[in-house]
Amino acid sequence: MNAGAYVRGRRSWIPGLGLRPRPEGRAWGRYCVALILAFVALLPAARSETPFRPAQAVLAHQAMVVSQEKRATRVGLEVLQNGGNAVDAAVAVAFALAVTHPQAGNLGGGGFMLIRLADGTASAIDYRETAPQAATRDMFLDHNGDYDPKKSRESGLAVGVPGTVAGLALALEKYGSGTFALADLMAPAIALARDGIPVEDELADSLPRAAPRLARFPAAAKIFLQSNGAALAPGDKLVQADLARALETIARQGPRAFYEGSISQRIVDSVREAGGILSREDLRDYRALERVPVRGSYRGYEILSTPPPSSGGVHLIEMLNILEAYPLDRLGARSTAALHLMIEAMKRAYADRAKFLGDADQVSVPVERLISKSYAAELRKTIDPEHATPAGALRAGGPAEHEGDHTTHFSVIDRFGNAVANTYTLNLNYGLGLVAEGTGILLNNELDDFAAKPGAPNAFGLIGGEANAPGPGKRPLSSMSPTIVLKDGKPWLITGSPGGSRIITIVLQVILDVIDFRQDIAQAVSAPRVHDQWLPDVVTAERGFAEDTIRRLEALGHRLYVGGTWGSANSILIAPDAITGAADPRTRGAAAEGE
Numbered sequence: 051m052n053a054g055a056y057v058r059g060r061r062s063w064i065p066g067l068g069l070r071p072r073p074e075g076r077a078w079g080r081y082c083v084a085l086i087l088a089f090v091a092l093l094p095a096a097r098s099e100t101p102f103r104p105a106q107a108v109l110a111h112q113a114m115v116v117s118q119e120k121r122a123t124r125v126g127l128e129v130l131q132n133g134g135n136a137v138d139a140a141v142a143v144a145f146a147l148a149v150t151h152p153q154a155g156n157l158g159g160g161g162f163m164l165i166r167l168a169d170g171t172a173s174a175i176d177y178r179e180t181a182p183q184a185a186t187r188d189m190f191l192d193h194n195g196d197y198d199p200k201k202s203r204e205s206g207l208a209v210g211v212p213g214t215v216a217g218l219a220l221a222l223e224k225y226g227s228g229t230f231a232l233a234d235l236m237a238p239a240i241a242l243a244r245d246g247i248p249v250e251d252e253l254a255d256s257l258p259r260a261a262p263r264l265a266r267f268p269a270a271a272k273i274f275l276q277s278n279g280a281a282l283a284p285g286d287k288l289v290q291a292d293l294a295r296a297l298e299t300i301a302r303q304g305p306r307a308f309y310e311g312s313i314s315q316r317i318v319d320s321v322r323e324a325g326g327i328l329s330r331e332d333l334r335d336y337r338a339l340e341r342v343p344v345r346g347s348y349r350g351y352e353i354l355s356t357p358p359p360s361s362g363g364v365h366l367i368e369m370l371n372i373l374e375a376y377p378l379d380r381l382g383a384r385s386t387a388a389l390h391l392m393i394e395a396m397k398r399a400y401a402d403r404a405k406f407l408g409d410a411d412q413v414s415v416p417v418e419r420l421i422s423k424s425y426a427a428e429l430r431k432t433i434d435p436e437h438a439t440p441a442g443a444l445r446a447g448g449p450a451e452h453e454g455d456h457t458t459h460f461s462v463i464d465r466f467g468n469a470v471a472n473t474y475t476l477n478l479n480y481g482l483g484l485v486a487e488g489t490g491i492l493l494n495n496e497l498d499d500f501a502a503k504p505g506a507p508n509a510f511g512l513i514g515g516e517a518n519a520p521g522p523g524k525r526p527l528s529s530m531s532p533t534i535v536l537k538d539g540k541p542w543l544i545t546g547s548p549g550g551s552r553i554i555t556i557v558l559q560v561i562l563d564v565i566d567f568r569q570d571i572a573q574a575v576s577a578p579r580v581h582d583q584w585l586p587d588v589v590t591a592e593r594g595f596a597e598d599t600i601r602r603l604e605a606l607g608h609r610l611y612v613g614g615t616w617g618s619a620n621s622i623l624i625a626p627d628a629i630t631g632a633a634d635p636r637t638r639g640a641a642a643e644g645e
């Protein structure tokens with residue numbers, strides 16, 4: 051009996067998801083229920099039947115910036131209008147978002163910037179955080195050897211060495227136009243921090259939720275909360291004077307000023323006070339790295355995406371390879387048959403993610419096999435068009451871990467044809483919530499992306515594999531997937547998203563919507579999404595699917611949870627006659643602007 055197997059946003063229904071204990075015994079059943087409860091608890095609260103208005107397409111002819119905050123979008127556009135290239139603009143947007151979108155924009159976190167220049171050069175700047183040298187396999191376990199989620203999410207132990215400043219500086223040095231110095235591109239961010247910005251849009255929406263976490267650290271409370279402990283509210287101004295000074299120091303002295311000297315000392319002191327093990331040497335030794343993007347093809351389009359230590363590009367290409375053999379266009383957008391195949395592809399890719407993916411500088415990751423067409427053909431043989439494959443019937447490796455609630459993605463194209471897709475994060479909303487005293491810099495809790503212990507559900511009820519175990523200097527596995535799709539050798543689609551483990555399936559669906567289902571980018575970005583990450587064995591679906599489709603998917607054996615929204619896939623589509631930008635409508639304040 052399937053009654054109650056999907057839930058109209060009513061969490062009280064969740065225990066009735068229709069789960070039956072597996073033959074192995076009740077422990078497995080309890081484990082599944084715990085996983086699903088943990089997973090579903092992470093979903094944003096279900097919104098009304100029409101949770102958001104569809105995105106508005108913004109048209110331009112030469113250049114475009116789409117980011118999650120309108121001031122940052124404007125900063126990027128002005129750089130482009132003043133002769134900068136897409137990388138110059140991206141660097142300016144990233145610094146601006148660190149001020150105007152402190153939930154995820156950052157100096158104290160990390161991410162990936164995918165660059166495709168008009169001359170064909172492609173590069174992935176990896177500025178993912180690293181674990182401190184003192185990190186150990188067991189650093190997130192308690193004295194009984196059990197996983198302690200507080201350590202990996204809520205203490206100084208969670209903080210990885212921030213990569214953002216080094217990454218942005220590296221991108222600018224190697225791929226900027228040469229017209230702008232780092233200080234020029236940081237100037238708008240400095241002014242926004244010093245003069246303040248109104249508390250509105252997603253900043254206003256997110257602060258009350260984050261207030262209890264920010265309140266734990268006086269340096270954060272001083273900036274983001276009122277003296278009575280309540281969050282700054284609409285009508286208030288967010289002034290970040292310390293952050294303005296830290297930015298000025300970096301602008302004056304260069305990026306090393308973040309990693310050596312007084313800023314790094316303050317970061318180390320604050321992290322240690324919060325129970326962490328970061329050292330000055332860890333900061334001094336941090337390097338952003340240039341990597342070769344992963345490449346795939348899909349129905350004649352070329353896919354460029356993010357390599358390890360992100361799992362994003364590998365599994366995006368794996369899913370596309372599986373789906374390429376099916377006539378999705380004939381099956382139809384959001385048809386039961388197409389959704390079933392997409393879900394089955396997702397499940398298989400995420401089972402592989404759990405087992406094989408980690409920091410490829412420290413463990414061996416079979417990237418070539420995972421993105422090969424022949425491997426996809428093998429996986430396709432295991433897909434039954436009439437029945438859902440139970441998660442337990444797939445590979446027995448550790449399942450995918452889930453990652454946090456906030457990250458931000460932006461896309462840029464300039465008039466020369468250079469494209470940038472950038473996704474960066476503090477992991478959870480406002481990261482750890484810890485501000486390094488006197489710097490205004492919010493610090494990440496990215497090390498929660500490690501698999502703290504094989505077989506033990508992490509803070510989100512998920513478990514991960516040995517390849518992603520914590521270790522000194524190691525980069526925790528990411529799902530961030532900034533992606534550029536080429537058509538006839540030129541950038542055609544620039545996309546990416548926040549959304550933790552859902553990032554990869556969000557990007558997949560944007561690509562399928564524009565290629566297979568011939569939707570415009572505003573439709574693709576707005577359309578409801580499904581997600582399956584192998585374990586827990588549940589498909590989450592945003593509102594907006596036909597009731598009938600949901601029932602048919604259940605009849606095929608899928609367990610569905612309907613509700614919530616996720617991601618913010620700020621994307622650009624470039625046609626010969628027009629550039630179209632679409633800011634994801636799921637959060638308030640995102641903006642596309644072009645010229």
Ligand code: DON
Nearest residue numbers: 453455456457528529549550
């Ligand atoms: O790197 C990752 O995959 C995660 N730390 C990203 C977290 C995230 O996207 C949360 N956002 N909504």
